[in-house]
Amino acid sequence: MWVDLAITLVKILFIIGVTVGFFAPILTWVERKQSAIMQDRIGANRADILGFTAIGLFHCIADALKMFTKEDFIPEGANKILHTLSPIIAVVPAILTFAVVPFGGQYTIFDNEVNLVISDLDVGLLFVFAIASLATYGYVIAGWSSNNNWSLLGSMRTASQMISYEVTMGLTIVGVLMVYGSMKLTTIGAIQEDFFKWGLFLQPLGFFMFLAASIAENKRIPFDNPEAESEIVAGYFTEYSGLKFGMFFMSEFIEMVTIGAIMTILFFGAWHIPFLTTTTLLGWFDFLGTTGSNILVMLIQVGVFFSKVVFFIWLQMTIRWTLPRFRYDQIMKLGWKILLPLSLVNILVTGIVILVLN
Amino acid sequence: MAYYVNRNIKMTWWEKIYLPEIIKGMIITSRHFFSNLFGFIPFFLGTQKERKIMTVYYPEEQVQYPIAYRGRPVLAQNEDGHPACVACGLCEIACPAYCIHIEPGENSGKQNQYERWPDVFNIDYAICIFCGNCEEACPEEAIFMSDDCEISMLDRKKMLYTKEQLLTPVADLQKRIEFTRNMYAKWNY
Numbered sequence: 093m094w095v096d097l098a099i100t101l102v103k104i105l106f107i108i109g110v111t112v113g114f115f116a117p118i119l120t121w122v123e124r125k126q127s128a129i130m131q132d133r134i135g136a137n138r139a140d141i142l143g144f145t146a147i148g149l150f151h152c153i154a155d156a157l158k159m160f161t162k163e164d165f166i167p168e169g170a171n172k173i174l175h176t177l178s179p180i181i182a183v184v185p186a187i188l189t190f191a192v193v194p195f196g197g198q199y200t201i202f203d204n205e206v207n208l209v210i211s212d213l214d215v216g217l218l219f220v221f222a223i224a225s226l227a228t229y230g231y232v233i234a235g236w237s238s239n240n241n242w243s244l245l246g247s248m249r250t251a252s253q254m255i256s257y258e259v260t261m262g263l264t265i266v267g268v269l270m271v272y273g274s275m276k277l278t279t280i281g282a283i284q285e286d287f288f289k290w291g292l293f294l295q296p297l298g299f300f301m302f303l304a305a306s307i308a309e310n311k312r313i314p315f316d317n318p319e320a321e322s323e324i325v326a327g328y329f330t331e332y333s334g335l336k337f338g339m340f341f342m343s344e345f346i347e348m349v350t351i352g353a354i355m356t357i358l359f360f361g362a363w364h365i366p367f368l369t370t371t372t373l374l375g376w377f378d379f380l381g382t383t384g385s386n387i388l389v390m391l392i393q394v395g396v397f398f399s400k401v402v403f404f405i406w407l408q409m410t411i412r413w414t415l416p417r418f419r420y421d422q423i424m425k426l427g428w429k430i431l432l433p434l435s436l437v438n439i440l441v442t443g444i445v446i447l448v449l450n
Numbered sequence: 451m452a453y454y455v456n457r458n459i460k461m462t463w464w465e466k467i468y469l470p471e472i473i474k475g476m477i478i479t480s481r482h483f484f485s486n487l488f489g490f491i492p493f494f495l496g497t498q499k500e501r502k503i504m505t506v507y508y509p510e511e512q513v514q515y516p517i518a519y520r521g522r523p524v525l526a527q528n529e530d531g532h533p534a535c536v537a538c539g540l541c542e543i544a545c546p547a548y549c550i551h552i553e554p555g556e557n558s559g560k561q562n563q564y565e566r567w568p569d570v571f572n573i574d575y576a577i578c579i580f581c582g583n584c585e586e587a588c589p590e591e592a593i594f595m596s597d598d599c600e601i602s603m604l605d606r607k608k609m610l611y612t613k614e615q616l617l618t619p620v621a622d623l624q625k626r627i628e629f630t631r632n633m634y635a636k637w638n639y
């Protein structure tokens with residue numbers, strides 16, 4: 093009982109540490125640096141501690157300090173309570189999704205079964221989408237409560253975009269569910285031990301549609317109409333400053349990690365190395381004893397999982413710095429007239445193939 | 451109702467399915483990304499002198515500005531330390547921003563000496579728009595645009611440069627003098 097509790101606590105701390113403590117600040121730096129390098133520039137490198145710049149890594153600290161010390165401004169006529177509440181509503185679901193995201197398999201450590209997922213829900217996948225769409229409330233309330241036309245426009249765009257793409261996302265997931273026959277993220281991950289069972293090969297169309305839909309959900313370029321700088325200032329967070337702005341910012345980066353993690357689990361072989369099953373790995377390190385080999389394999393597979401997540405983050409950043417923004421009607425057209433029928437076709441084809449193979 | 455602009459762009463079906471073209475674009479950007487990423491390493495190891503990225507670390511590194519560059523205007527100072535300016539006031543008139551202030555001084559008729567010179571010659575860089583009209587107007591090759599653009603100050607009053615601050619030895623201005631001679635065809639008739 094106490095051991096279980098301790099293990100769960102460690103897992104929670106690990107996930108929060110990795111997402112909020114590591115990825116969110118580091119990604120602000122990665123975003124700048126990657127865009128710079130892609131555009132043949134150098135990027136942020138001036139923040140230094142005692143003349144030591146560490147290729148600009150201290151900008152994360154400088155950013156955080158700036159966010160903390162800036163004036164927290166609430167505009168006149170704004171609804172103070174909702175204005176304060178909405179960044180929290182936006183950031184909490186982003187972190188909460190990680191409760192069901194497995195970042196490793198099952199290992200035996202000191203006779204304890206350690207399952208590297210905080211809560212192994214049977215409806216894990218549904219939970220992810222249910223919670224992720226809660227964040228929409230944060231954005232909509234933010235736009236409504238700040239008494240600003242741009243914010244309101246931004247939040248309306250967020251709402252319509254989220255609804256449109258949630259449909260595609262849900263239908264894409266149906267294909268994945270039909271292939272794997274489970275909603276449990278751990279099961280889906282475990283099935284992909286076989287390289288040829290990766291979602292990328294079983295659901296190639298689903299992969300691309302899910303990628304597009306999830307980027308649209310995260311409101312990043314090319315789907316960043318809700319915060320389109322050139323049209324509506326900054327969209328729903330126009331009136332935010334200081335730490336509250338930082339929270340919106342953070343939720344975007346954490347959602348990037350979430351998307352990376354979900355994509356990895358559904359389509360990219362979760363924590364598995366291609367052609368290397370967990371049993372093979374355990375066999376290699378057999379000389380370390382059960383616990384030793386399990387710990388080593390655990391470290392390797394968690395590392396593999398997070399490198400895949402990093403790859404997806406890189407992919408999202410590359411897309412963000414390559415493509416221009418869609419027009420609003422183009423987004424709606426893409427969502428309802430192209431992605432939605434395609435995802436239905438995807439389900440149909442998947443069903444036929446499964447029927448024929450059985 | 452959305453308003454459609456007909457740009458007469460005919461897309462082939464290959465472009466219309468959108469994905470291949472996107473991937474093409476992303477290959478280009480990622481090519482830059484990786485070549486720059488790994489291009490950095492030899493530079494930092496010191497095995498390669500030239501960096502691929504052309505960004506200049508400004509205060510530490512500086513580039514030579516082209517000779518046509520118009521920085522702050524300066525007064526030419528002859529080899530004997532005297533300003534070349536004769537205080538004719540043409541630059542003062544030519545200046546569209548009215549930022550030049552001249553008070554002339556002249557000698558009392560002694561032979562073989564400078565006849566006129568500016569006693570006071572002020573240029574207020576806070577007002578100057580770096581147009582180069584003063585240089586063009588000057589008949590004596592006495593005022594030139596230098597390549598110095600670092601004249602930011604914390605106090606506006608300090609941006610009013612006096613004659614002593616403006617004087618620059620003519621030897622330092624040689625290139626610019628030649629350039630203006632070609633440009634404005636001065637002294638070439």
Ligand code: SF4
Nearest residue numbers: 545578579581582584
């Ligand atoms: S550069 Fe133009 S504005 Fe400046 S002093 Fe000369 S004439 Fe006046």
Ligand code: SF4
Nearest residue numbers: 535536538539541588
């Ligand atoms: S700088 Fe040239 S134009 Fe101006 S007063 Fe002197 S001689 Fe005349």
